[in-house]
Structure formats: C-alpha cells, structure tokens
Amino acid sequence: MIFGGSRTLLLLLLFATAAVADEPAGWDMTRLMQDLAQVKIAKGRFVERKYLGILTAPLESSGTLIYIAPSRLEKHTLTPHDESLVLEGDRLTIESQQTKRRRTLLLQDYPVIWMFVESIRSTLAGDRALLQRFYEITLEGEERKWRLVLKPIDPKMQELISEIRIGGSHSRIDSIEFFESGGDRSVMTITRDVP
Amino acid sequence: MTAAQRWCSAAWLVFVVASIAVVARTTFTTDISAFLPRSPTPEQRILVEQLREGVVSRLVLIGIEGGSPEALARASKQMAAELRKHETFVSVDNGDDAGSAGDREFLWRNRYLLSSAVTPERFSAPALRERLEENLRLLGSPAGALVRRIVPSDPSGELLQILERFEGQARPATRDGVWFSRDSRRALLLAQTRAAGYDIDAQERSLALVRSAFAQAGAGDAKLLLSGPGVFSVSTRASIRHDAMRFSLIATALIAGLLLAIYRSPRLLGLGLLPIGSGAVAGIAAVSLGFGAVHGITLGFGVTLIGECVDYAIYLFTQAAPGVAPQRALDRIWPTLRLGVLTSICGFSAMLFSGFSGLAQLGLFSITGLVVAVAVTRWVLPAWLPPRFTAPVVASIGPWVTAVVRRAPVLRYPLLLGVALVAVMLAAHKGPLWSDDLASLSPVSRADQMLDQQMRRDIGAPDVRFLVVIHAQEEETALQASEAIGEMLRRASLAGLLEGYDSPSDYFPSRQSQLARQRALPAAEELRANLGRALQGLPFRPQVFEPFLKDAAAAKRMPLIDRGSLQRTRFALRLDTLLVPRESGWVAMLPLREVKDAAGVARDISAPPGARAVLLDLKHESDQLYRTYRAEALTYSLLGAAAIVLLLFASLRSPRRVFDVLAPLAAAVLATTGLLSLGGHPLSIFHLVGLLLVVAIGSNYSLFFDRQAPSGSDRERTIVSLLFANATSVIGFGLLAFSRVPVLHDIGMTVATGTILTLAFSAILGRRDGRA
Numbered sequence: 016m017i018f019g020g021s022r023t024l025l026l027l028l029l030f031a032t033a034a035v036a037d038e039p040a041g042w043d044m045t046r047l048m049q050d051l052a053q054v055k056i057a058k059g060r061f062v063e064r065k066y067l068g069i070l071t072a073p074l075e076s077s078g079t080l081i082y083i084a085p086s087r088l089e090k091h092t093l094t095p096h097d098e099s100l101v102l103e104g105d106r107l108t109i110e111s112q113q114t115k116r117r118r119t120l121l122l123q124d125y126p127v128i129w130m131f132v133e134s135i136r137s138t139l140a141g142d143r144a145l146l147q148r149f150y151e152i153t154l155e156g157e158e159r160k161w162r163l164v165l166k167p168i169d170p171k172m173q174e175l176i177s178e179i180r181i182g183g184s185h186s187r188i189d190s191i192e193f194f195e196s197g198g199d200r201s202v203m204t205i206t207r208d209v210p
Numbered sequence: 211m212t213a214a215q216r217w218c219s220a221a222w223l224v225f226v227v228a229s230i231a232v233v234a235r236t237t238f239t240t241d242i243s244a245f246l247p248r249s250p251t252p253e254q255r256i257l258v259e260q261l262r263e264g265v266v267s268r269l270v271l272i273g274i275e276g277g278s279p280e281a282l283a284r285a286s287k288q289m290a291a292e293l294r295k296h297e298t299f300v301s302v303d304n305g306d307d308a309g310s311a312g313d314r315e316f317l318w319r320n321r322y323l324l325s326s327a328v329t330p331e332r333f334s335a336p337a338l339r340e341r342l343e344e345n346l347r348l349l350g351s352p353a354g355a356l357v358r359r360i361v362p363s364d365p366s367g368e369l370l371q372i373l374e375r376f377e378g379q380a381r382p383a384t385r386d387g388v389w390f391s392r393d394s395r396r397a398l399l400l401a402q403t404r405a406a407g408y409d410i411d412a413q414e415r416s417l418a419l420v421r422s423a424f425a426q427a428g429a430g431d432a433k434l435l436l437s438g439p440g441v442f443s444v445s446t447r448a449s450i451r452h453d454a455m456r457f458s459l460i461a462t463a464l465i466a467g468l469l470l471a472i473y474r475s476p477r478l479l480g481l482g483l484l485p486i487g488s489g490a491v492a493g494i495a496a497v498s499l500g501f502g503a504v505h506g507i508t509l510g511f512g513v514t515l516i517g518e519c520v521d522y523a524i525y526l527f528t529q530a531a532p533g534v535a536p537q538r539a540l541d542r543i544w545p546t547l548r549l550g551v552l553t554s555i556c557g558f559s560a561m562l563f564s565g566f567s568g569l570a571q572l573g574l575f576s577i578t579g580l581v582v583a584v585a586v587t588r589w590v591l592p593a594w595l596p597p598r599f600t601a602p603v604v605a606s607i608g609p610w611v612t613a614v615v616r617r618a619p620v621l622r623y624p625l626l627l628g629v630a631l632v633a634v635m636l637a638a639h640k641g642p643l644w645s646d647d648l649a650s651l652s653p654v655s656r657a658d659q660m661l662d663q664q665m666r667r668d669i670g671a672p673d674v675r676f677l678v679v680i681h682a683q684e685e686e687t688a689l690q691a692s693e694a695i696g697e698m699l700r701r702a703s704l705a706g707l708l709e710g711y712d713s714p715s716d717y718f719p720s721r722q723s724q725l726a727r728q729r730a731l732p733a734a735e736e737l738r739a740n741l742g743r744a745l746q747g748l749p750f751r752p753q754v755f756e757p758f759l760k761d762a763a764a765a766k767r768m769p770l771i772d773r774g775s776l777q778r779t780r781f782a783l784r785l786d787t788l789l790v791p792r793e794s795g796w797v798a799m800l801p802l803r804e805v806k807d808a809a810g811v812a813r814d815i816s817a818p819p820g821a822r823a824v825l826l827d828l829k830h831e832s833d834q835l836y837r838t839y840r841a842e843a844l845t846y847s848l849l850g851a852a853a854i855v856l857l858l859f860a861s862l863r864s865p866r867r868v869f870d871v872l873a874p875l876a877a878a879v880l881a882t883t884g885l886l887s888l889g890g891h892p893l894s895i896f897h898l899v900g901l902l903l904v905v906a907i908g909s910n911y912s913l914f915f916d917r918q919a920p921s922g923s924d925r926e927r928t929i930v931s932l933l934f935a936n937a938t939s940v941i942g943f944g945l946l947a948f949s950r951v952p953v954l955h956d957i958g959m960t961v962a963t964g965t966i967l968t969l970a971f972s973a974i975l976g977r978r979d980g981r982a
Contacts, residue, residue: 067349069362069754074350096347113347123385123394131355175355195355 042158044143050186052141055084057187063203080205082139088132102132130172134165134179135191150179159184215593222590225582226488232495237503266439266787267407268300271665272399272420273391273435282397283386285429290388290399292423297404298416303780304399305382305389312778317372320775322765324719325368326375326693328727332366333737333762338744341366346748363757365741375716382670391668396435398669402783403440410447413440437662442654446951450506453949464941465520472603472934473527481594482523489519489583496578497571507953508571515576517942518554518907519583521935522547525914526587528601528931531923536595540588542924546917549861550910551584553854557906560850561899565839568953569899601927608926615929618973625974629877632884644840645892655950675829676808678711678800681792682821688789688796689720691821695800702814709804714788717781724770734763843895847902854909862916871912874971875905881971882964896953900960907939907961908968915972929973936969 058081065074078092088102097112107128110117122129130149137145146152149172150165165179174196182190191203272289274282286304293302322328331337342365348357360369382389382398389398401420405412417436424434462483469482493515497504525547530539558580561573636643652659678695682688692715699711715723732740738759745752776782790797805811808827817823858868879901886893911932919925943965946958 065350065354067358069358069751070349070749071751072749074346074354074749076350092351095350098351109353111351121383123383123390126384126387193355195358197359199358201354 044152044154047154047158047161047163048141048143050141051139052084054082054139054186057082057139059205059207061090061203061205063201065199065201067199068197082136085140085142086136088136088139102136107132126169127171127175130167130169131176134181138163138181138188212593215589218589219593222488222586226491229488229491229495232498233491236494236498238509239503239505268403268405268440269438270401270403270416270420270440271437271662271669272401273396273437273665274399274424274429274432275396275435277430277432279385279390279394279397281429282390282432283388285424285427285432286388286397286399288427289420289423292426293399293401293419296419298412298419300402300404301780301783302399302401303389304397305384306387310780313780316776316779316781318369320768320771321364321368321372322731322762323724323727323768323771324716325371325727326719326723327366327368327371328730330730330732332730333732333740335740335743338366338740339748342744342748342750362754363761365755365758372716382668389669391664396665396668398665400669407439407443410440410443414444417441417444435661435665437658437665442658442662445658446654447506449950453951453954454506454509457945457949457954461517461942461945464945465517465938468934468937468941469520469524472524473601474603477596478527478599481591482520482527484591485523485583485586486515486519488586489579490515492582493575493579497575500574501567501571505568505571507568507951508575515579515583515942517939518576519579520938521910522551522584522587523591524934524938525931526591527595527599528604528934529924529927530595530599530601531927532598532600535592535597536599537592540592542920543914543917543928544588546913547584547588549857550913551580552857552861553909553913554580554906556853556857557850557902557909559853560846560902563846564899565842566895604927604930608923608930611929611933612922612926615973615976618970619976621974625877625971629880632880636880636884636887639887642892643887644898645894652952675827676708676802676805676811677826677828678802678815678823679826680798680800680817680821680823681795682798683795685789685791685796686720686722687820688798689715689718690722691817691823692789692798692800693720693723694818695815695823698815699800699802699811702811705810707805707807707810707814708802709806711800711802712784712788713800714785714798717776717785718771718773718789721770728766728768731762731766733766734759737762840895840898843898847898850902851905854905858909867916870975871909871916874912874915874968874975875908877971877975878908878964878967879904881967882960885963886960894952894956896956897960900957901964903957903961904964904968907965908972911936911965911969912972915976932969932972936965939965 058079060077061080062075062077065076067074076092076096077094078090081087081089081091086102086104090100092098092100099108099110101108101110105122106119107122107125108117108119120128122132133145133149137143143152146165149169150167152166153164155162155164161183163181163183165181167173167176167179176193177196178194180190180192180194181188182192187207189205191205193201195201274285274289277285287306290302290304290306293299317324344367345357345361345365348354349361357370383392383394384390385394389400390396391398401416403413403416405416407413417440420436421434466479466483469479470476473479473482494504494509497508525543526536526540529543530536555577558573558576561569562577564570564573654662678699680688680691680695682691692713696711696713696715699708702708703710719727731737741755741759745755773782773785776785788799788801790799802811808825812825815823815825855868855872858871859865862868862871882901882904883893886897914928914932917928919928940962943958944962946954947962949955949958
C-alpha cells in the first residue's frame, strides 16, 4: 500500500514537471535567465540613494554602469566623489580618485563581498546556478515588468542584507534595491545610456 | 694462558662491565640542532634557540588534500574542533570564526589604546569634523555597508587605522569559511603545540592526535599532509633510528659472514667481534660521560666503527703464520699497527674540535672505540687464539692476490696521468665545488622542504629574510624601541626602501604609549562639546554618536593591555614570536616585507637610549654561518693532516718513506673528490669530514704496504689481510651511503670510495724492492 501510494505520487510529480516544461510560450525564470544571458554588453547611467538610519537625509550618488559578458562589471561613481569599482573574474578593484588609493581583492578571500557583487553580476549574466548558490530566488511580475527577489542563504550575509530586489523589463535591468538587516536601504535606478 | 694474560682479560672484563653500566644510564637524543653549528654571534644564537624551542619550533602545518573543496572544508572544521579539545595544543587555527572572533573583539575593545593615530589633536572639533566628512564619503561608497555599523562607535576611524597596519601581511585564502591554498586543492590548518620543538616525544604524541583527528573527520580518500619543525624532528628521529638499527644489523651480518668464510671457525668469528663490541660500548660510554647525552647519529656512525675495528682482529688472524705463536705474529706487526691507530686518531681528533657538537661526538666515539678495540686486540685476543692457528685462506688466495699486486705498478703512469687530469678538472670546475647552503646539512629531504615552503606561503607564514632585532633590559624598553624604530621604518617605507613591517607593539603597545593615548582622549564633557561643534550642518542624526562618547570615556579609564589580554586571540602567537625574553633581557623582532634597499634601511634605523638594534639579513647570516664552519672544518682537517705527516716523520724517520706512505693517500683524496663532484652536486662539510676519514683509515693500508716484510709469505699475508680489512671498511661505510640522513650518506659515500682507491693506489704506487 505504501509502495503503491508513493508510486502514484511520483507519477503525479513527473506529469506535473512535464507539464511545466512543455508549456511553450510560458515566460518564466528559465526564459528570463536565457534572455539576460543573450546580452553581451550593457551600459547605463545610475542614480543611487542610500537611506541610512543614522542620517537625516539620503546620500545620493550617480555615475555609469558597464557590463561586459560574461564576468566584467564596472561601476564608475562620478558624483559626489570620483570612485570606481571594477569586477573582473574573481578580482575586485576599488579605486578612489580622492584618496588616490587602489585596492584589489580576491573575491574568495571576502565571501560576503563576493555574494554581494554576485547578486548583480550573476543576474546580468543570467547565471541562475551561481545565484542560487548564494540566494533563494523568487520571480514576480511579467516579462514587461518583472522583479527578482533574492534572499541570502549564508548566515553571515543575512546579518548584513535581508533582501535584494532587482527589477527590469525584458532583458534589461532598471532598478536594484538593497534592504539591509539594520533597516537601512539603498535604491539604484538605472537608465539606458543614449549613445 | 699466562698470569699476565689472565690479568689483562680480567681488566678487560671489568672495563666492559663498567662501560655497559654507563651506557645503561645514558640518554639518547635526536635533536637536529646538534648538527646545526653552535652559533658564534648573539643574533645567530637567537636564531638557533628559536629553532630549538621558540614559537616557530612549535608550529604544525596541517594540509588536507584530495577531495572536493566542500569535503575538505568539512574535514578541516571537524579536525579543528576535535584538536581544540586537547590541552596538547595552545591554539588550532583554520580560519573559521572560532579564531577570528577573538581577534576582532580584542581590536575593537582596545582600539583607543592600539591606534597610533590617537593624539590630543585627533579629538578637537576641526579634526572630528574632517573625520565625519570622510565617514559620509565612506558611507556613500561601495564600502558603506561595511562601515555603517562601526561609524556610531568609532567616528574617528581608529579600527580602520589599526586594520590598515595589518593590511600588508600575507593572509591565507579562504573558502567555505576556512583556510585554503590559492588553488583550492588543499585545506590548511595551523596548530601550535604546548611542548617545545626539541621535545620530540611530546611532538610525536601531538602528531598522533592530529592523525587520529584526521581519521575521525572521515574525509574519505583525502590525504593528510604535515609539516613544521616538530614533524621534521619526529621523522628524522624515526629515520635515524631506522637507519642506525638496519645498517648495524646488515653490516654485522655481512662482516660476520665474511669472517666465517675467511677463517671457517665460529670461535674466531666470536673473537673477531670482541674488539668491535668492546670499542662500541666504550665509545658510547665516553660520549655519554663527555657530553651528557648521546646523539642518535653518533650511534648510526657506530656502524662505521664495526668496519674499522674489525680490521685489527683481521690483521692479527691473517698474519698468524704456521708454527708461530699468535703473540709473536702480533709483536711483529705491532709497530705498524700502532702507527696506523695513531694516524687514525690524529684524523678523528680534528672532528673532536668541530663546532658541530654532533661531529665532536662522532670524533670522541671513534677515538675511544679505536683505542679500546686495538687494546683488546693487542692484549686480550692473543690469549684466546688457538696456539697453532693459521688462516687457510691465505694459502688459497694469497698467491693470486700477490700476483695482482706485483703487476699493479704497471698502472703507475696511467694512474699519475689520471690523477693529474682530475686535478686539472677540479681546478677548472665550473660552479661551486663546495655547497654554500646551510640547508645541505639539514636532515630533512628536499621534497619535504619544498612542501614546507609551499604550505608556509599558502598559510601566510612565509620565511622572512630581513628583520630588525632590538635588545633591551626591560620588556617596556624593548617595546618603546620597537615603536620608535617602527616610526623610522614607516618613513623608510614612504621613501620606497621597503614595503612594510610587522612589530610587537602593533599588538602590545608600550605602557608609555598606552598611557599617552589614554591622556590624549578628552574628558567626557569636552569631547561632547567638540563633537557637537563638529556635527553642525552635517546630516547625521543627533544621538547617533552616543556609543562613541561612552566608549571613549570608558577607554580613558580601562585597564592597559598586557600579555593576558591577548590570550584568546591569534595575536598571542604572533607576539610570542616577536617579543622574546632572554637571560640578558628582552629581544623584539620586527620582520620587514619586500626590502628593496637593505643598506638604506640599515642607515635609517637607530635605537633609542637603553636599547640596541641591528638589521639582520637571515640569508646572509646563515650563509655566513655555514662558510665559517666550512672554513673551520677545513682548518681542522688540514691540522689533522699535518699531525699525521708529523707523526709519520717521527716514526718512519725517512722523507722518502713518508712520501711513499702519503702519495697513495693524496692521490686517493684527489680522485675521490673528483668522483664525488662528477655527480654535479656541490660537496658539503660532511664530504670534507669523509675525506679526513679516508686519510685516517687509508694511512693504515699504505703503512702496511710500506712495511718491511721479512719474507715472501709474510708479505703475502699482509696483502691478504689488507684486502679483508678494506672489504670490511667498504661494507661498513658503503652501507651508510644508502642512508637518507645526509650526514651518514655523505660520509659513507666518501669513505667507501676513498678507502678502495687508497688500497688500489697503495698497490700501484708501492715500491718494487723488498717492501711489500
């Protein structure tokens, strides 16, 4: 009886997965990731606002974002300070014009920073496997206006970040929100660069 | 047996029993540093001491490889948790939070005492304003998420200031929360044992714990790699024990077989082994009395003594002619035998004065062994020999050997030509003939040394080449001097002379500095007022900095950092390495990173009053140390050789005969050096000692060849006895050449080659007239 019961369950499960996989026109996480992976180069302007509990007003910064598939991501902040952050493979280089300092980190030495930057890069690359290594992902919305919600799995990351929301349309990302565990949050809106 | 002979036998028995009693109470050591030179300068003494018992000597580097990174990380965590339960280890680090949480806590709690930026000006309103604006910038930067939490408690940025000091230090890579090699193939742990590195028994127990923890961790097919000074001492002791035991047994068996084959008499076999046994026991007893303990390698060397001492019995047995009492035969060869023993002693006494206590032990052991063996042969053995004894083997192979020897001089000119060629070759030798590397003396194999270096690099404990060594009477003075010199080094690094440095005062500032920093913090009300002024017009919420005001007020009254405060941190280990108590005060060490201009750095540093400071180049020092000892070994060898020449002149009283005795020896030494250098490896001090032994042992052969032989049959017996004597020496030393311990291997190789050549050359260069 027990065997019979579980076999029925298994068959049901197989049918269910088959049904999902067979749906031809359905837009889902797999499609979104495939679409994102098609993009080989993306450029945009960003405006970032940080709402911090210790400050009475948000901190605002702006600059440009460049993504080159599969693993290069550049964030150049132009105001209020010239600062750049370049991620290439497993190296993260931070350079500040103001302090004239340049630091290169190996991501595997700094797991939290790695998880942090990977939320954006893996989304841009459509690398679902890597995203799922660090986050529990849910997809909301539809192809024209979607939102990925990433919740960190690692306890150390959970101490810092409670949720990351990445919003977009088709294969383009237009907003990234970080919700910090202490209640602070930052919102980055990205507009396509007009060449 | 005459009354005199009985007395001799009785005296011998008493002597052997007494020696055995001493040996029974002897302690045996395998401390590697016996084969490190005794250090002549205070700096070098610090190094050797550190090698013996310093923190460095207590480190065990542990690697786990052969598995998925996840599996290796799991095994690393389990092993660390298991090992931390044991008192045997002071600390076990694998990069997990168990270690670093303590570090963070310590730095955070003591930030106002540790930060060298804490000065009265730092907490004035304008300075605070500047720091707050910088904080705003940081909050907006990518690092914002990381600094946001500490800003309310540390707006002046003392923690960042401290962390920046440590930034240049090598750090192991991490993966899955634990240390890994850069290629993620090997998980790494670093354990520190409570026992000193020279306590090999304790080290062995610690390693057994590590192995069982690894077995419990169930890492599947993964392999455990161990390295570090303790690991090396344990494995060296094991290989010395193994080699000493194995080669002694094999040599004894082979030589016993040879004696049995030659003399066909169990009684003679027993008698032949008597001088060896007596000599070995007396040798060990002498070393025990002279040095307080006997080194394992000295015992290993006992093997060679077997080959050497058995010669005397062989001379006695083989020289016994039909119809002549053994005592008479012995009386005939005694002058030559005595001279041979004396030349051997001259050779070995050069070792007695060696700076390596290990070699000095070998010298004493050999001299005592030889003297006792020859005395037993001279005064005890003849009484026990059958009265009409003669060795049948002489009759069977004698004529054949004599024929060969008679024709040998044909090779005289080819030999001289060959030796001349070798001399030319050695003179034109490209590359170093003698090794300049102290590591050539290390009993640790090259492969193990490579593994050790690699694991050290991965774990961020690289070998340091340059360090500033500071001596002072008091710990406090040493720390103050470290701070003063640290400041000079900081300026030198800004000028590009070096990349950075590490200092004990980074973890443990002097009391003077700590008190000055406490005084530099303004009183609570003043600080509040300064902060209020600094905050005007900035977007920080009021009340945000209450934690800062509270912490600063507490820091002003908190107890100063002492060694105890560091206990639960990984800095304790670092401090114990960098700040060391000595009989005459304290020594602080500041390792330098990436020195580009050593002379410039040396010029820039000077110790404040009450302290002395020197810039030490470890590579240079250890090379220097080695060169000094090689020069010393060479000097003593030459003195030994000179003593042998003088002795020969005094005994033979004929320059011509001295030349005849020395010519084969000189040719053999040259040819042996040539053969050894053919391999392309530079020669070590141990090869040099081996050459000395070739002279000491080989002189016996050339002396016997040179001896006036009264008759043809007497000469025949002499030659056969030399052949057997040489065979036993080659067996004894030749076996050592198979040892993995460099000192045994190098000496064995050299002596086995050299003695064969000496015998052959003695025959070739021997004169054709009445002498053999």
